[in-house]
Amino acid sequence: MLECLPDKAVTHTAGKINPAKTCQPIGAMYAALGIHGCLPHSHGSQGCCSYHRMHLSRHFRDPVVASTSSFTEGASVFGGAANLKTSIKNVFAIYNPEIMAVHTTCLSETIGDDIPNILKQAEIPEGKLVIHVNTPSYQGSHITGFSGMCKAMVQYLSESDGVQKAQVNILPGFVNPGDMREIRRIVHEMGIRMIMFPDTSGVLDAPMTRKYEMFPAGGATVAEIRDAGNSALTLALGAFASNAAADLLQEKCGVTGIPLKLPIGLKATDAFIMALSDWFGTEVPGSLSLERGQVVDTLLDTNFHYQGKTVAVFGDPDHVIAMTEFLITMGMVPKYVLTGTPGKAFEAEINGMLGEAGISGSKVKADGDLFELHQWIREEPVDLLIGTTYGKYIARKEDIPLVRFGFPILDRAVHPLMPVVGYRGCLRLIEQISTALLDRRDRDALDEDYELIL
Amino acid sequence: MDELCSLPSGGAPPCISERERSIVTAGRSRTAIHCTDDSLAGSVSQRACVFCGARVVLNPVTDAVHLVHGPIGCASYTWDIRGSLSSGSEMFRNSFSTDMKERDVIFGGEKKLAACIDEIVEEHHPPAIFVYATCVSGMIGDDIVAVCNAASRRHATEVIPVESSGFISGNKVVGYRAAALALMRLITPKEGETVEKTRKLNFLGEYNLSGEMWLARRYLTEMGIGINVAFTGDSTVADLKRAPGACLNIVQCTGSMHWVAMQLEKEFGTPYMDVNFFGAENTAESLKKIARFYADEAVMERTEALIARETARIAPDLAWYRERLAGKRAAIYVGGAYKAVALIRQLRGLGMEIVLTGTQTGKKEEYATISGLLDEGAIVVDDTNPAEIERFLREMKVDVMAGGVKERVLATKLGVGFVDHNHDRKECLAGFDGAVHFAREVYTSACSPVWKHIRPFGGA
Numbered sequence: 001m002l003e004c005l006p007d008k009a010v011t012h013t014a015g016k017i018n019p020a021k022t023c024q025p026i027g028a029m030y031a032a033l034g035i036h037g038c039l040p041h042s043h044g045s046q047g048c049c050s051y052h053r054m055h056l057s058r059h060f061r062d063p064v065v066a067s068t069s070s071f072t073e074g075a076s077v078f079g080g081a082a083n084l085k086t087s088i089k090n091v092f093a094i095y096n097p098e099i100m101a102v103h104t105t106c107l108s109e110t111i112g113d114d115i116p117n118i119l120k121q122a123e124i125p126e127g128k129l130v131i132h133v134n135t136p137s138y139q140g141s142h143i144t145g146f147s148g149m150c151k152a153m154v155q156y157l158s159e160s161d162g163v164q165k166a167q168v169n170i171l172p173g174f175v176n177p178g179d180m181r182e183i184r185r186i187v188h189e190m191g192i193r194m195i196m197f198p199d200t201s202g203v204l205d206a207p208m209t210r211k212y213e214m215f216p217a218g219g220a221t222v223a224e225i226r227d228a229g230n231s232a233l234t235l236a237l238g239a240f241a242s243n244a245a246a247d248l249l250q251e252k253c254g255v256t257g258i259p260l261k262l263p264i265g266l267k268a269t270d271a272f273i274m275a276l277s278d279w280f281g282t283e284v285p286g287s288l289s290l291e292r293g294q295v296v297d298t299l300l301d302t303n304f305h306y307q308g309k310t311v312a313v314f315g316d317p318d319h320v321i322a323m324t325e326f327l328i329t330m331g332m333v334p335k336y337v338l339t340g341t342p343g344k345a346f347e348a349e350i351n352g353m354l355g356e357a358g359i360s361g362s363k364v365k366a367d368g369d370l371f372e373l374h375q376w377i378r379e380e381p382v383d384l385l386i387g388t389t390y391g392k393y394i395a396r397k398e399d400i401p402l403v404r405f406g407f408p409i410l411d412r413a414v415h416p417l418m419p420v421v422g423y424r425g426c427l428r429l430i431e432q433i434s435t436a437l438l439d440r441r442d443r444d445a446l447d448e449d450y451e452l453i454l
Numbered sequence: 455m456d457e458l459c460s461l462p463s464g465g466a467p468p469c470i471s472e473r474e475r476s477i478v479t480a481g482r483s484r485t486a487i488h489c490t491d492d493s494l495a496g497s498v499s500q501r502a503c504v505f506c507g508a509r510v511v512l513n514p515v516t517d518a519v520h521l522v523h524g525p526i527g528c529a530s531y532t533w534d535i536r537g538s539l540s541s542g543s544e545m546f547r548n549s550f551s552t553d554m555k556e557r558d559v560i561f562g563g564e565k566k567l568a569a570c571i572d573e574i575v576e577e578h579h580p581p582a583i584f585v586y587a588t589c590v591s592g593m594i595g596d597d598i599v600a601v602c603n604a605a606s607r608r609h610a611t612e613v614i615p616v617e618s619s620g621f622i623s624g625n626k627v628v629g630y631r632a633a634a635l636a637l638m639r640l641i642t643p644k645e646g647e648t649v650e651k652t653r654k655l656n657f658l659g660e661y662n663l664s665g666e667m668w669l670a671r672r673y674l675t676e677m678g679i680g681i682n683v684a685f686t687g688d689s690t691v692a693d694l695k696r697a698p699g700a701c702l703n704i705v706q707c708t709g710s711m712h713w714v715a716m717q718l719e720k721e722f723g724t725p726y727m728d729v730n731f732f733g734a735e736n737t738a739e740s741l742k743k744i745a746r747f748y749a750d751e752a753v754m755e756r757t758e759a760l761i762a763r764e765t766a767r768i769a770p771d772l773a774w775y776r777e778r779l780a781g782k783r784a785a786i787y788v789g790g791a792y793k794a795v796a797l798i799r800q801l802r803g804l805g806m807e808i809v810l811t812g813t814q815t816g817k818k819e820e821y822a823t824i825s826g827l828l829d830e831g832a833i834v835v836d837d838t839n840p841a842e843i844e845r846f847l848r849e850m851k852v853d854v855m856a857g858g859v860k861e862r863v864l865a866t867k868l869g870v871g872f873v874d875h876n877h878d879r880k881e882c883l884a885g886f887d888g889a890v891h892f893a894r895e896v897y898t899s900a901c902s903p904v905w906k907h908i909r910p911f912g913g914a
Contacts, residue, residue, distance in 0.1 A: 010577045014569035016526060016553040023527025045589060045620045046493055047503020051531035054859055058878075063863045065840050070493045076593060076621040087496030094841060095498070106525050107589040107621055110559060137525035138554050138590065210869035210908060212844050340526075371548075390533070393547070 009375060017371035018390065020314050021340025023137030024145030026052040027174060028103035029066055031149035034180075034198020036219030037098030039091055043084055043113065044105025045071040048137075059408040060177070060204040060416050065214055067091050067100075071107055080108050081118045088122045088130060097215060099222055101149060102132040109136035129222060131156040141341040142407075143240050143316050146174045150245035153197060157222060158229040160253035167193035168276065169231045169255065171245050173238030173262050173318050174407065175421060177205035177218075182419035183237070183263065189285050190276050195224045195231060205417050229253035233279050235272065238262045238318030240341060262318045263421045264429070265326025266295055272422075291423035298430055299330065305434040305454075307331035309383040314338040314373055314391065315406035317346045317366070323386060323405065324350055326429065328357045332384075335362050336376050342367040370394065384436060401436040405429075473497065476837060481830030487821045489836040490625065498839040500787070500860055501814045505588050507629020508618035510536055510877075511710045512584050512636060514661050514686040515694065517543035519580040521550040523567050523598060524588025528620075529553075537663045537877040538687050545580060554590055563596045571605040571613055581691035582612035584636060592619025612691065614639055626789075627815045630710040637685065638717055641697045649698040654682035655744070656700040658715055658726070659707030659792075662687025663877070666884035670731050673885060677745060677757045685711065698722040702747055704729045704740075709790035709815055732796035734765060734772070734889040735803060764886040772804070775893035780805030782853040782900055785846065787812045787838060787861050788875060791820030797856050797875060798827045804893055809850040812838050840864055854900045869908060871899035 025042055029052050032040035042049035049068035056064040067090075069075070069083040084102070091100055102115060115132045124130055133152040135145040150171060170187065172180050180201040187194045202218015228234070228249065234257040236246035246257035258279075263272040270292070277284050310333045313320050317339040324334045337350045346366040354362050363376055374394045377385075385391050386403045389410045395402035409415050419425045438454050445451070475488035493499035505522075509532045513520055516538075522529040529551030540546065552570050554563050567585065574583060583605075587598050602615040618632040643649055655674075660667045667687040674681060682700040683693040703715045703726035715726035727747065729740035738761045745757035784801045788794050791813050798808050811824055812835035825834055833846055843861065846852070847868050855865040858876030865872040873895040875883065881891045 012570075012573045012577065014552070014566050014573055015521075016529070016549075016551045018533070018549050019526050019530050019551060019553070021526060022530035023525055026527070041496070045503055046499055046501055047506050047589075047620045047626075048527065050500070050502040050506070050860075051527065055531055057859055057863050061863055063840065063860075063867055065498060067496045067498045068493075070495045070497070070499065071621050072492050072623055073621060076589075083495040086494075090494065090496035094496075105589070106527075106559075107593060110590055110593045136556070136559075137527045138556050138559050141526070206867070208867060208869070208908060212864065212868045214841065214844075 009379060012371065016340075016369040018374075018393075019340055019369050020338060020373070020390070021141035021143075022055070023142060024135035024140055024148065025103050025105055025137065026055060027142035027145030027147070028101070028133050028135045028149040029053075029064070030056060030142075030174065030200065031146045031153075031198045032101035032103070033064065033203050034200040034219055035099060035101065035153065035225065036217075036221045037215045038219065039095055039097035039100050039215075040066040041087060041091065041100050041102045042066055042068045042105060043080060043102050043115065044069060044107040048105045055408060056204075058410045061413060062204045062206060063212070064204070067095070069108070076107060076111060079111060080113045081121070084113070084115075084118050085122045088124060092125050092128055095214060097128075099129040099131065101152070102130060103135045103145065103149065104133075105135070106137045109134060129156070143174055143318070143341045147241050147244045150198065150242060151248050153225050154228070154245045154248045154252065157225040158249055158253055159226050160229040160255075163230060164232050165193070165227070165230045166280065167195060167231045168280070169228045169234040169249065170194055170196040171234065171236045171242035172196055172199070173241040174316060175262065176416040176419070177201040177203065178417040178419045179421040179425070181205075182422045182424060186263075186273065186288065186422050187276065189287050190273070190280075190282050191285070192276055192280050192282060195228050196220060197225050197228065229255065231255050233258065235260055235275055237272070238322075239345065240317045240343060261325065262322040264319065264322035264425060266292075266299070266329050266423075266426055267325055268322045269422050269426065288423070295423045295426045295430075298427060302430055302434050303331060306384075306437055308333065309437065310335040311384040311386060312336035312338075312373060312377055312382045314340075314368075314370070314387040317341050317343060319406045321346065321349055325353055326426070328353060328359070330430070330433070333359055333362075335380075335382050336373060337362065337364045338368040338373050339366050340369060374398075384433065386433075401440045403432045403436050473842070477833065477835045477842070478825070480825045480828040480832040480834055486818055487825075487834055487836055489816055489818060489821060492623070492625070493837055498841065499837055500839065501837060502626050503620035504622050504626060504629035504632065505586060505618040505620045506532065507626030507710075508586060508616050508633040508636075509629070510661075511630055511633035512616065512686060513546055514538035514540075515582070515584070515689050515691065516540040516546045517580060517690045518582040518584055519545060519548070519550055519574050519578060520584050520586065521552070521570060521574065522586045522588060523552045523554070523563060523591045523596065524586075525554045525590055526551055528586075528588045535877055536661065537879065538661050539663075539665050539668075540688050541668075543690065545578070550574065559590060559594055562594060563591055564601050567591075567596065567598065567601050568605060571601070572608075575605075575609045575611060580611075582614060582640065584614050584616050586616045587619045589620040592617075592621065612640060625815055627709060631713060633710070634714045634717070637694070637714060640691065640694055641718075642721065643695070643698060649696060651701060652680070652682060652699045654680035654700055655702040655704055656682050656697055656718070656724070657684040658703050658705045659709075659711035660684045660687050661707070664880055664882040666731065666882050666888065669882055669885045669887060673737075673741060673760060674744070676760050677741065678750075678753050679744065679748065685714070698724070700724055702726070702744070704744060706730060706792065707790060708792045728792075730792060730796050731884040732793070732888065733800035733803060733892075734768060734886050735799055736796055737885050737889070738765065768886050768890050771890045772893055775897050776803075776805045778897055778901055779893070782806045783809050783851055785810035785850065785852040785855040785870075787835075787843065787855070787857040789814045789858070791816040791824060793875060794824055795820075795827065798824065800889065800892055801856070801896070804896060806854070806896075808832055809852060810835065810846050812836060844868060854896055869905075871896070871902070873899055
């Protein structure tokens with residue numbers, strides 16, 4: 001792969017080389033898996049669905065089941081209505097989900113299938129539901145698709161009964177099931193009733209029971225998502241993934257929405273907990289204060305491992321925004337910050353944080369690719385790379401340690417179960433970053449500098 | 455059993471009625487299996503698409519640029535997932551995409567494609583660029599053939615269209631043909647060029663997963679036979695252009711390469727034969743078959759000696775594994791029939807009983823071969839889905855399954871051992887060494903110490 005990078009600096013203006021994003025439907029599929037008893041359905045040809053299931057299976061190492069309209073030439077010419085109706089019939093007859101979540105693909109979008117209209121004509125068994133989102137892959141990224149499906153949940157399911165309940169809605173963003181569990185634990189520690197959707201914990205981190213559950217115990221129930229319309233507050237974690245649904249919830253059901261960063265890092269976790277504490281008048285329990293104290297203590301114990309080191313971060317915008325904030329807290333220097341997802345708000349937010357911290361000379365880009373990131377690093381190297389598995393080529397070529405972070409991670413295991421959010425997540429990130437840099441130091445040390453205690 | 459079933463008991467049928475003809479029982483079913491059709495809408499098929507078929511065949515051409523003309527997903531999901539190894543260029547591990555946006559869909563993507571090709575030629579000077587059509591570029595009618603031809607002339611380089619729009623068919627075999635057409639275009643000498651015939655052979659349908667081509671080449675070299683070029687594992691554009699110079703084509707992955715072999719016979723008079731390097735028995739047979747073609751006493755002798763030596767060398771290892779695996783029950787679900795046939799023989803060689811075999815893309819005659827190999831009562835299934843896999847794994851009391859990544863996670867959740875025989879495997883499974891590696895993989899999965907601990911807190 002290394003020869004892809006020419007000797008001289010070049011800019012390519014058309015297309016992408018080594019993308020730092022993927023397409024909308026996989027995000028919609030992942031979000032849909034976070035509804036209990038839901039079968040995601042891909043309305044298009046079956047290749048897309050197969051790729052998305054495969055990609056998610058590789059990241060989570062758990063079965064990902066989704067149906068497809070199996071388009072061929074006929075459907076592409078005459079429209080996919082018949083295929084979708086047949087799919088709905090077959091899916092409820094054989095798999096019997098509570099709810100089907102339909103997302104479109106480029107193909108059905110290009111031919112212009114009118115999904116709401118098709119759904120009106122389809123025979124949906126009584127008591128069953130079908131929701132949908134339009135997810136052409138030629139717009140946005142997997143994060144846009146995730147956001148769209150969250151919004152569809154609100155649009156189709158959430159209702160206000162006119163009586164507000166003392167409960168919070170959490171839109172967790174495109175994070176791992178381990179993160180969702182951790183968010184749930186924190187809110188539970190605060191003693192606040194919550195509805196989290198989507199929630200893939202219990203779905204994509206299900207235990208081995210020797211019993212295959214097509215619809216595992218996890219996921220937000222339809223009743224919960226409906227009841228989200230009665231909550232007092234919505235916390236939208238990660239603007240790119242969660243704001244659209246929170247805004248609609250506010251508009252449709254009058255639930256106040258507060259946009260927050262993903263609770264990755266000390267400041268963002270503080271903000272998350274304080275938002276809950278302020279709104280519900282709940283004191284932060286000692287257990288969480290203790291965890292926070294451990295993080296600060298650890299930061300002081302380890303700061304000389306990483307402070308002042310330069311770092312390149314790439315991945316999904318919400319992840320990268322929160323991570324950049326934490327890196328600044330740690331005293332590191334985010335030199336290159338890139339996401340593949342389009343959106344100018346990303347650049348503004350990162351540049352704002354860097355400016356506030358007095359860091360200049362960094363490069364920040366939305367809708368970028370890894371070819372470009374690689375070129376930046378080659379022109380002026382960094383000490384550490386943080387990003388998805390795809391960063392491993394750059395890490396090898398430029399001999400930089402890589403901390404795997406975000407989606408997808410295809411070459412390591414266990415990560416989907418281990419949270420990066422909350423104070424526990426802070427500790428894990430500090431450990432990973434310290435260890436990566438110290439491992440490198442050990443590896444590079446001359447015999448006379450190779451020491452026991454670091 | 456019902457307590458373990460995820461499907462609703464009572465009401466729903468065990469499988470979709472339209473699917474019944476795609477499932478037969480070896481030795482008992484009188485009618486032939488229903489196959490090669492489009493998948494049923496809503497059936498959760500494990501199949502991929504036409505573009506995928508084309509991409510997996512061509513991507514191992516190591517020094518070419520593989521440019522996907524479509525929205526980003528098609529390139530993202532197929533970025534370096536093939537598992538092919540290269541002895542030289544690593545260009546093929548990059549992911550090039552025109553990253554079509556809404557504007558391109560509305561106004562057409564031809565200009566953007568041409569601009570991408572221009573930049574790639576200027577920045578990377580590849581010996582060839584394969585341009586893959588996807589659903590969207592095909593649907594909006596981008597003329598990739600015209601764009602590629604114009605770019606070829608403009609840059610005096612090979613820019614080869616691959617017409618692999620996903621919607622053309624629900625079967626990736628159609629993508630194999632698109633790739634084959636692109637390969638033939640590359641291979642066929644231009645006017646005025648000639649390729650001299652040699653005593654070497656071409657190895658078709660060998661993708662050098664985990665270096666398997668390199669192992670096969672060691673055997674052939676020892677026999678005194680050279681590989682002219684392997685398609686497409688660890689091949690370069692220049693290697694492929696020498697393809698007409700072979701005296702024989704051996705074909706491993708028949709699904710992807712039979713048609714190419716037939717074309718090569720028609721165009722260049724090169725005969726072909728099927729070979730199979732998965733499993734010791736298959737390897738030995740294939741080597742003998744190749745040696746016989748050369749009708750050279752010395753080659754034959756060296757081949758016999760190689761087989762005798764290697765068979766004896768691995769026999770103790772295989773016996774060790776057979777002792778531990780004998781009587782276990784196996785299931786197979788793979789992409790193509792040639793792999794299914796190889797797996798049946800290999801698993802049986804380990805003393806295991808094959809109770810379920812299926813493929814995504816098998817043809818009627820291939821299923822006849824498969825059924826003929828199986829014991830009475832074994833299930834044969836075309837284009838299956840997770841619900842059926844679940845049902846059969848439970849009903850047939852399977853101990854180990856062989857398949858790809860989507861089957862792996864399903865099998866393990868059901869408490870069934872698993873061995874990957876697809877892109878995610880990192881072990882060389884070909885040849886005599888591969889037979890031992892395969893046995894070890896089956897053993898480590900089927901006999902993992904973890905199985906003793908799956909019941910919580912010492913429960914039975």
